[in-house]
Amino acid sequence: SQTIHQWPATLVQPVGSPLSLECTVEGTSNPNLYWYRQAAGRGLQLLFYSVGIGQISSEVPQNLSASRPQDRQFILSSKKLLLSDSGFYLCAWSLTDRVGGYTFGSGTRLTVV
Amino acid sequence: GDSVTQMEGPVTLSEEAFLTINCTYTATGYPSLFWYVQYPGEGLQLLLKATKADDKGSNKGFEATYRKETTSFHLEKGSVQVSDSAVYFCALPLGRALTFGSGTRLQVQP
Numbered sequence: 001s002q003t004i005h006q007w008p009a010t011l012v013q014p015v016g017s018p019l020s021l022e023c024t025v026e027g028t029s030n031p032n033l034y035w036y037r038q039a040a041g042r043g044l045q046l047l048f049y050s051v052g053i054g055q056i057s058s059e060v061p062q063n064l065s066a067s068r069p070q071d072r073q074f075i076l077s078s079k080k081l082l083l084s085d086s087g088f089y090l091c092a093w094s095l096t097d098r099v100g101g102y103t104f105g106s107g108t109r110l111t112v113v
Numbered sequence: 114g115d116s117v118t119q120m121e122g123p124v125t126l127s128e129e130a131f132l133t134i135n136c137t138y139t140a141t142g143y144p145s146l147f148w149y150v151q152y153p154g155e156g157l158q159l160l161l162k163a164t165k166a167d168d169k170g171s172n173k174g175f176e177a178t179y180r181k182e183t184t185s186f187h188l189e190k191g192s193v194q195v196s197d198s199a200v201y202f203c204a205l206p207l208g209r210a211l212t213f214g215s216g217t218r219l220q221v222q223p
Contacts, residue, residue, distance in 0.1 A: 101211075107154075
């Protein structure tokens with residue numbers, strides 16, 4: 001069966017520090033991968049998606065970047081965090097991007113102080 | 114562009130009450146529609162889906178019918194439990210990704 005792992009679960013980082021969040025999927029090949037952010041009490045904002053290795057689409061220009069160095073690995077990064085980067089970050093995968101729906105990871109709660 | 118609009122919460126109900134969470138959509142054609150649920154401190158889980166007009170998705174006692182006449186996909190449950198307390202998101206595909214509604218928080222009191 002397919003599983004998705006996301007870590008760390010919780011992270012507290014000072015302003016100006018770098019960030020690296022990792023997401024891996026097991027049990028499938030060539031998944032579509034997604035990063036979403038959920039600000040406190042708000043809905044989900046799509047940040048990045050990837051349909052293959054090295055293929056990254058950015059939905060919102062901002063202080064973050066994403067990479068997909070391997071087929072089932074998706075990394076969210078920042079060189080210098082801002083206070084506004086605080087939120088709940090969710091990774092998701094899908095087999096098809098129109099009909100199948102997503103499977104989400106358990107999320108990373110990031111607090112920038 | 115394609116979008117979903119959900120009723121604002123929070124929705125507070127007593128146990129065994131009837132639940133309706135409204136979701137309306139704007140879309141070109143007839144995309145698949147989804148309901149996701151987020152329990153406290155967790156990621157989202159797919160609750161149910163409908164892939165074409167007039168389809169009814171159901172799971173764990175929840176139901177939603179894809180109604181093209183009213184462009185709606187309202188979530189219903191006949192008798193809620195305390196364990197149903199969560200945030201519920203309506204979603205549809207937009208380009209290569211899902212776009213989500215703003216979420217509706219449900220609180221069920223014993």
